[in-house]
Amino acid sequence: MVLSSNATRLLLQKATKISPCLYRHTATRSITASKLTLELKTDDTAFKNRPKKEDLAFGQTISDHMLMVPWSVENQWGDPKIVPYEDLRISPAASCLHYGLQCFEGMKAYRALDDPDSLHLFRPHKNMERLTGSMERLSMPGADFDNGELVKLIEELVKVDQKWIPHGEGYSLYIRPTVIATHRFLGVAPPNDLLLFVITSPVGPYYKTGFKPIRLTCDTPFVRAWPGGTGNSKVGGNYGPTMKAQADAAARGYSQVLWLFGDKEVVTEVGAMNVFFLIQNKQTNLPELITPPLTSGDILPGVTRDSIIALAEAWDDLTVVERAPTIHEIKEAAEEGRLLEAFGAGTAAVVTPIDCIEYKGQDINVPADGKLTQRIWDAVTGIQYGRREGPEGWCHKIQ
Numbered sequence: 001m002v003l004s005s006n007a008t009r010l011l012l013q014k015a016t017k018i019s020p021c022l023y024r025h026t027a028t029r030s031i032t033a034s035k036l037t038l039e040l041k042t043d044d045t046a047f048k049n050r051p052k053k054e055d056l057a058f059g060q061t062i063s064d065h066m067l068m069v070p071w072s073v074e075n076q077w078g079d080p081k082i083v084p085y086e087d088l089r090i091s092p093a094a095s096c097l098h099y100g101l102q103c104f105e106g107m108k109a110y111r112a113l114d115d116p117d118s119l120h121l122f123r124p125h126k127n128m129e130r131l132t133g134s135m136e137r138l139s140m141p142g143a144d145f146d147n148g149e150l151v152k153l154i155e156e157l158v159k160v161d162q163k164w165i166p167h168g169e170g171y172s173l174y175i176r177p178t179v180i181a182t183h184r185f186l187g188v189a190p191p192n193d194l195l196l197f198v199i200t201s202p203v204g205p206y207y208k209t210g211f212k213p214i215r216l217t218c219d220t221p222f223v224r225a226w227p228g229g230t231g232n233s234k235v236g237g238n239y240g241p242t243m244k245a246q247a248d249a250a251a252r253g254y255s256q257v258l259w260l261f262g263d264k265e266v267v268t269e270v271g272a273m274n275v276f277f278l279i280q281n282k283q284t285n286l287p288e289l290i291t292p293p294l295t296s297g298d299i300l301p302g303v304t305r306d307s308i309i310a311l312a313e314a315w316d317d318l319t320v321v322e323r324a325p326t327i328h329e330i331k332e333a334a335e336e337g338r339l340l341e342a343f344g345a346g347t348a349a350v351v352t353p354i355d356c357i358e359y360k361g362q363d364i365n366v367p368a369d370g371k372l373t374q375r376i377w378d379a380v381t382g383i384q385y386g387r388r389e390g391p392e393g394w395c396h397k398i399q
Contacts, residue, residue, distance in 0.1 A: 101181035103134035112386035170205030231298035273344035
């Protein structure tokens, strides 16, 4: 027997006790920053015992407070609150634990180098767009909230914990917005309950001694993402399965995996970053900055990626090309002296130079002078730390 779509939907509603209003195309209560309440920590022990800024390891030190906003099918988005950082209490049957119904973002708050009291975010609305896109991909309800309201709440969280933001180039407050399904239900269905929370972590320069080129390997039987999957969404399920490949690469002396896909062995990403290649065009002899496109649905739309493309397209001496090169093209360009640079790009490190790619047991060497990589680093971090003017809206001032 084949059920109609309406019958299937009614069965799902009955089995999971999902209210029919979930399926109506009506306006839902959005996240509302004006309803924020604060419960501030009075104990300063964690801050006093924090590591020296030179000793900060990425993601290990957590700031004092967190933002929490619940969603339920009955009440939609609840009132936001900022509370002391604490462990979460969720049911062992919560669907985030069983079906990977969780997504997250990574962004940063900065102090201006010439004015330590001036705080700002870098293109936060791009992160909010990606977060709601990830929620929609996971069929999470409530994804139509006002992104600007969540940005306002993140601003308030940064203000509350602003003393945690170290001063100096390379230092920032890493911000991790996350949405998890807290629905206590072992069936496979869209969740009735969600929790959106935001935690923060003071971080230092990814490279404490400047750029350190990384060695990559393509030699892995695993695949990171595929067209029609979740590679273009920032969900936890994209990252857990890559850890064995990463561990195998590290055991052989390589820093990351350069992910390939399909019979043609198309290059997609490097580790958890977008990837760029500077290659001299064989016909025109002109340099082209090449990065895989977003059209296939298996590439994460990185904010740093988008920023690099926008900046580089404005430079007269460089052409940006969004297409998917194969590893064979990269190898040929290296052998012919046309592979000029390669780097990964992401929020944590901004840009990461690449000097070697292992393919089928042989190393493809990449020139290590990194002039374009350094130029991009200077341009992006210059905007982030207030040293130079960026496109309108990129430097989002908090105070």
